[in-house]
Amino acid sequence: MEQGRATADNAAASQNVAPATLPATTRSRTDSAARDSATRDTETSGVGSASSGQAVVDWPILVLVRTRLIEFTRKPAAVFWTYVFPLVMMFILGSAFRSQGNTHSEIGVVTGPQQAELVDQLSDSPELKVSSLSPADGLNQLRAGRIVLLIRPAPEGTVGWEFLYDPARGGGRLAELQISEQLRESHGTLERLPIITTPYSEPGGRYIDFLIPGLIGMTLLGGGLWGVGYAIVDMRIRKLLKRYLATPMRRSDFLLGIVFSRLLFMFPQVAMILVASYFAFSVKIHGSGLEFAGLVILGGLQFAGVGLLVASRAKSMETMSGLINLAMLPMWTLSGIFFSYQNFPEFLHWPIRLLPLTSLLDVLRGVMLDGASCWSFPIELSLVAAWTIGTFSLALYLFRWSD
Amino acid sequence: MLHSVAAQPDQAFAIDCRGLRKTYPTRPPVEAVQGVDLQVHYGECFGVLGPNGAGKTTTMEILEGLLPATAGQVRVLGRSWDSDAREIRQRIGVSLQETILSDDLTVQETVRLFRSFYRQAWTVDQALASVSLQEKANARVNKLSGGQKQRLAVACAVVSDPELLFLDEPTTGLDPTSRREVWEIIGRLRAQGRTILLTTHYMDEAQRLCDRVAIFDQGQVIALGTPEQLIRSLGGDHIVRFTCAPVATPQQVEVAEEPWLERLRQLPTVSLVEAEGAEIRLACQHLPAVLTALIDLVRQEGRVLSDLVTRGATLDDVFIHLTGKRLEGTPES
Numbered sequence: 001m002e003q004g005r006a007t008a009d010n011a012a013a014s015q016n017v018a019p020a021t022l023p024a025t026t027r028s029r030t031d032s033a034a035r036d037s038a039t040r041d042t043e044t045s046g047v048g049s050a051s052s053g054q055a056v057v058d059w060p061i062l063v064l065v066r067t068r069l070i071e072f073t074r075k076p077a078a079v080f081w082t083y084v085f086p087l088v089m090m091f092i093l094g095s096a097f098r099s100q101g102n103t104h105s106e107i108g109v110v111t112g113p114q115q116a117e118l119v120d121q122l123s124d125s126p127e128l129k130v131s132s133l134s135p136a137d138g139l140n141q142l143r144a145g146r147i148v149l150l151i152r153p154a155p156e157g158t159v160g161w162e163f164l165y166d167p168a169r170g171g172g173r174l175a176e177l178q179i180s181e182q183l184r185e186s187h188g189t190l191e192r193l194p195i196i197t198t199p200y201s202e203p204g205g206r207y208i209d210f211l212i213p214g215l216i217g218m219t220l221l222g223g224g225l226w227g228v229g230y231a232i233v234d235m236r237i238r239k240l241l242k243r244y245l246a247t248p249m250r251r252s253d254f255l256l257g258i259v260f261s262r263l264l265f266m267f268p269q270v271a272m273i274l275v276a277s278y279f280a281f282s283v284k285i286h287g288s289g290l291e292f293a294g295l296v297i298l299g300g301l302q303f304a305g306v307g308l309l310v311a312s313r314a315k316s317m318e319t320m321s322g323l324i325n326l327a328m329l330p331m332w333t334l335s336g337i338f339f340s341y342q343n344f345p346e347f348l349h350w351p352i353r354l355l356p357l358t359s360l361l362d363v364l365r366g367v368m369l370d371g372a373s374c375w376s377f378p379i380e381l382s383l384v385a386a387w388t389i390g391t392f393s394l395a396l397y398l399f400r401w402s403d
Numbered sequence: 404m405l406h407s408v409a410a411q412p413d414q415a416f417a418i419d420c421r422g423l424r425k426t427y428p429t430r431p432p433v434e435a436v437q438g439v440d441l442q443v444h445y446g447e448c449f450g451v452l453g454p455n456g457a458g459k460t461t462t463m464e465i466l467e468g469l470l471p472a473t474a475g476q477v478r479v480l481g482r483s484w485d486s487d488a489r490e491i492r493q494r495i496g497v498s499l500q501e502t503i504l505s506d507d508l509t510v511q512e513t514v515r516l517f518r519s520f521y522r523q524a525w526t527v528d529q530a531l532a533s534v535s536l537q538e539k540a541n542a543r544v545n546k547l548s549g550g551q552k553q554r555l556a557v558a559c560a561v562v563s564d565p566e567l568l569f570l571d572e573p574t575t576g577l578d579p580t581s582r583r584e585v586w587e588i589i590g591r592l593r594a595q596g597r598t599i600l601l602t603t604h605y606m607d608e609a610q611r612l613c614d615r616v617a618i619f620d621q622g623q624v625i626a627l628g629t630p631e632q633l634i635r636s637l638g639g640d641h642i643v644r645f646t647c648a649p650v651a652t653p654q655q656v657e658v659a660e661e662p663w664l665e666r667l668r669q670l671p672t673v674s675l676v677e678a679e680g681a682e683i684r685l686a687c688q689h690l691p692a693v694l695t696a697l698i699d700l701v702r703q704e705g706r707v708l709s710d711l712v713t714r715g716a717t718l719d720d721v722f723i724h725l726t727g728k729r730l731e732g733t734p735e736s
């Protein structure tokens with residue numbers, strides 16, 4: 001009891017300054033601070049020997065980027081989903097579509113003499129789906145994989161037909177057999193005309209060629225939504241965003257740090273897909289590598305913007321997962337990652353083309369598969385730029401640092 | 404000598420807040436803070452005490468510039484959040500309640516990140532030394548104990564060598580040893596002349612660390628002063644607690660009778676008599692005289708005295724006296 005009393009007295013004695021005397025001492029200190037704001041160091045260093053403040057030379061944005069990289073590399077699950085998952089998808093889909101057995105072959109016949117008669121005869125076959133095409137359109141469709149075989153009049157000076165198909169794909173050879181059989185059965189005059197078979201294996205025409213730009217677009221999409229969006233919501237839930245807000249950190253440094261670190265994760269990711277698909281499937285970039293790299297950066301920025309927007313308000317993981325799925329599902333299914341959106345009814349094409357991933361994939365495929373210049377896609381590039389600027393602006397307007 | 408202080412009254416305080424209100428626009432609206440005035444002197448360790456939901460954290464977050472106030476004036480280090488937010492942030496350090504620092508970083512990397520936000524700062528080593536965490540510099544955050552994590556949060560708050568330090572419930576959820584370690588750290592930071600504003604719902608913590616405390620309840624300051632002043636306001640340094648049944652009714656009495664309480668108030672140096680069910684609590688100045696008189700009185704009336712406990716008065720007794728409630732997390736000693 002008396003002991004308790006003594007402890008209380010000691011505590012009172014140890015409380016260094018009696019409150020009544022405080023204001024006077026405080027005043028003189030604050031006045032000097034008011035006269036010269038630069039005296040802050042001397043003031044604080046006067047109060048404790050450990051207080052030797054040093055000028056900070058670290059750039060916050062570099063430290064933020066470095067921090068994100070460290071955090072990322074220490075999360076095995078994140079590394080798996082970022083780097084391994086796209087490759088697994090590539091090998092599964094690439095091998096599945098390689099040995100495609102299809103009994104129903106889509107072929108094209110180029111306009112020319114006797115074309116109508118040929119189309120008539122071939123259309124009788126239940127196994128063939130025939131369309132009449134202009135010479136240029138026919139080649140395009142063959143390359144894009146929409147038809148497996150193209151019939152055109154034999155080169156000038158010769159009589160008969162020329163069959164073009166990719167011998168590496170089962171579909172072309174099968175279609176050729178189906179056509180021959182159909183011509184024999186119809187007992188027409190066409191059967192006796194000579195046929196030249198030309199292997200047509202334009203690089204960029206196989207399914208795997210179509211798939212690789214799709215997978216690259218898919219990883220950019222996922223990276224933006226998970227790598228930027230999810231990461232931010234995680235920090236909001238941990239109240240780390242609020243904690244950062246209590247520091248003089250520039251908000252722009254923080255957001256740029258997140259976006260830049262995302263772009264840095266993206267380069268090895270895309271490079272791995274390109275290298276693996278080159279060695280396993282001989283997939284190449286036919287257009288300018290520089291333009292391709294530029295498009296990847298643009299796409300990364302675009303989906304970082306989408307991720308930022310989706311994350312701007314979400315306060316729980318449940319909300320965030322829902323929002324991510326809501327944003328990703330339409331693009332996964334419609335934008336043409338795994339198959340061309342041309343397969344959807346005509347009236348859906350425009351709305352689909354407005355999705356951020358569709359435009360990006362159209363340009364990526366143009367540059368990668370057709371060797372086109374990205375500048376021949378002004379509408380698509382404008383859409384990607386508009387999505388990037390629009391999502392970033394809206395995200396910055398809506399963004400909540402604390403609850 | 405004419406002093407300029409009169410012209411700048413708010414310069415006298417590290418924190419000066421008047422008429423502070425915060426209403427959350429929910430349905431029905433929640434009035435979390437209902438007109439709070441606080442003046443914290445430079446170099447003072449000021450405690451904001453109160454149960455959960457008393458408005459402590461909301462008040463802190465307004466003072467830290469993290470929440471806008473609904474009404475009232477706030478000056479921090481003589482400046483206003485509206486015009487000088489970045490400047491204030493350079494000079495304050497903040498440890499929030501329940502910040503979960505990134506698990507995958509090391510202690511050193513975490514402090515280095517926070518350090519990079521300031522113009523001037525301690526080195527990472529100095530910051531870790533100030534919270535005795537040097538030997539954990541290369542440990543991952545997810546390998547730290549609760550107390551070590553809390554010390555790391557304090558290190559992130561002090562790395563900028565701040566003039567004013569906000570610590571929101573720095574010891575909540577810690578075991579007794581870790582609490583004592585955090586107390587020592589706060590004591591050292593206070594000894595360096597820093598102004599510290601801390602919230603707690605542990606009365607012993609406030610009593611031990613704080614020069615002055617404000618007791619919050621339901622969004623208002625219900626008492627303000629040094630811990631000694633507040634305890635003295637009870638009118639006695641000692642608390643005597645007991646139950647006392649009349650012999651005539653051997654079964655447990657539910658409530659102490661008022662005439663009996665009135666007779667207890669007549670005992671020498673007793674300043675306060677409160678009953679909580681059958682339990683009676685006296686605050687008094689001179690303990691031996693009260694005990695002698697109490698035992699005499701009990702014998703005269705033929706009553707039975709049980710569960711007698713005496714102890715020094717604490718801020719907890721002040722809180723119970725003011726609100727009729729016990730603070731959470733404060734076991735009856």
